[in-house]
Amino acid sequence: MKSGSRLAQRLIQLGVLLVILGAWYWGTLPGRINPLLLPPPAPVFRNFWVLLTTSSIWPDLFVTVREWVTAFLIAAVSGCSLGYIISRSGYAVKVFDPLLAGLYSIPAILLFPLYLLFFGLGPGSKIAIGTTIAFFPIVLNTIAGLAYVDKAYITAAKSMGANNLQMFWSVMMPAAFPIVLTGLRLGCIIAFLAILGGETISSLAGLGHRIVSLAENMESAQMFGNILFAIAMAFIINGVVSFVEARGKRGMQ
């Protein structure tokens, strides 16, 4: 029964994708939508295939991936450290938790023009926007994980003679781990999206830069091929990170 309904869900999801693809094919038949605005599926997929099988996209891909990894690492290290420091004191949690949550609700992309002035058109401004956006879910989840560990666990560990270090490694960390991991997953994914967005606004290289310059040259089929590539990448990143998260949580149970 359950696996049957699971199959039905998958079929519906596949069906929706097929409907979109069909509409795309139908809409771009000769005499319908201008192929400069929306090229038919066939040349787009041909271009997508070229991107997968040649090295032409590698320089831009490398730029984007490097920005993304750098931004994520900075956000992860700073977010986890700051979250840990804040979680050490109940007073600090009361002060900074709502403050950070409030700042999180500001659309950080508005800072991008400022970052362009600060860090220039190169990777610096993309790393800055990626870091800013990824930082908040990571720090907030670290606080949520560490500051709200069940008191009963702490009391039990104390009664068994845990010192501070043992308390942290054997109780606080594993108790907080699933929640921190969720923050890291969110940060990882939205950092990628923010960097792509930043590149399309203003940049010298990268996937987003490629897409914008192809659009400006009216190379629509190539542009959509690149967009497909970016979508596929985001999809894979999401899948991999969610898999890692699920594995990590299973290990801790």
Place this chain on the structure above:
Amino acid sequence: MSRAETVIRVEGVSQAFGAPGDPRRVVALESASLDITRGELLCLIGPSGCGKSTLLNIIGGLAAPSTGTVTIDGQPVRGPSPQKVAFVFQENTLFPWRTIIDNVKLGMAFQGVAKSERDERAFESLKAVGLADFTNHYPSQLSGGMKQRAQLARALGLQTEILLMDEPFAALDEQTRMVLGEDLSVLLARTGKTIIFVTHSLVEAVFLADRVAVLTARPGKIKKIIHVEEGHPRKSSFMTSPKLTALRNELYALLHDEIRKTMSQRGETSEGA
């Protein structure tokens, strides 16, 4: 009880929450004094909120009293003393991310027990509580009764002389707690540990204890101590004996007024008597 040797001495222990003069100030315990002799099982019983658990936490060094002292083997208690005292808590405090045996071994690891010895001790104590076949299960895979057995195994594995049990069976159904109570009596008769056992259940108190200390309504004081002259391990026939019933009735009479007092304290907002 001919050569009674005092292990734990509680002298004039009071515990208050909130500053003096604060209308919300609660005096949980008031000059409680108690001597616990080596190898005995003492039950603390009293109305809700009378400070039974507070007293237990103070004895175990998890809380500091406002006034008064607790000594174990003549040494004043200033914090947890895991070499001497192990706890079993009411709520499930097994770590859900560790298997049962890893839970049992953790406290030993905290205290620097050698790795090879940990395995052996953990398995022995799990066997003693009847969980030898569940060593690699996670707590979420066990029933409530089994979780409490595992908690007991964790405490036993620490090989302390003193065991402090804070309503360990309170969250279980009556049938499960009857069986656990019988098993506990058998197990503890073998180990010869000194035990303080907090409970709400009159029958449980009489069935398990050598002595039952009855606490008054808040602020908690020791009202009376009842002796249960019956060898360990207690058999299930003791459960239905007239002796147990008579002691239970005596306890009930002692507690009845205190429970009433507690109820009226809750009904009124004034400071009360």
